[in-house]
Amino acid sequence: MKTTILRAVVALSIAAAAVMAPTAANAYPDQTVAVASPSVVGPGGKTTFTSSRPVFQNDEDVLISITGINANGITLASVAPQTNTSLRSKAVSGSLRVPLTFPQNASGRYDVTFTGARSGVVLRGSVTVSGAPSSPAKGGLAVTGFDAASTTGIWLAGAGLVVAGSAVVAGAAVRRRRRRTISV
Known part of the structure; x- marks a missing residue:
């Protein structure tokens, strides 16, 4: 008994x-993830990738690589890059804040990798482009978890x-x- x-x-x-x-x-956020807000946009839409805390060195160059359909047409701010691996940004005070604009012919999932030029820190994120060409979708982060x-x-x-x-x-x-x- x-x-x-x-x-x-x-x-x-x-x-x-x-x-x-x-x-x-x-309870602890994943430090290797860059969050896209909004996470779903329409063709021609804009999204901004951010980090939850400073992960890069102060004012470090951040190399950006994007994989997806028509990824070469993605622009950073208002400058159109020639290839998707030539995008660069700055980590202001070590934090990531990178706005991306997708071309009108964008569709599907885009995987984005942010790599610190000096620190070697790597953040990954993704965004989905769906629907007809229109203004950027309103909304925020996807609701996940509890x-x-x-x-x-x-x-x-x-x-x-x-x-x-x-x-x-x-x-x-x-x-x-x-x-x-x-x-x-």
Whole structure:
């Protein structure tokens, strides 16, 4: 009986840890990602890639490489590059803030790599171009993961598992004491 209760407590603890692990893992942002805002634009639209914190050296040149359909037509600010690997920007105070304008014939997913010329730091991001040529899409970042309201149930379930586990452990301790008292 003791081993059954102990196994139940261990199983409940492992289940609670498995449920809570993704929440803890998402607590820290990925420092190797450049975020596009908006993440979906129309052909001819504009997006701006940023970093969550300074990751490059102060005022470092940042080399930009873009992969996607008609990527050679992408412009940085108002200057059209001759190739998609010749784009450069500056990391102002170490932070990334790079606006890109897509050509009217852009479509599909574009993968963008930002590399610090001195530090060698690499950030990656992507943007999707879809729809008919129009003005840039309004919006912001895609909603991913969980927010505080949607994880309330998980937290309550985890707390319930902890309370149930504590009750099982307390009950086992009481039974052990009673057995010792009766045997003596």
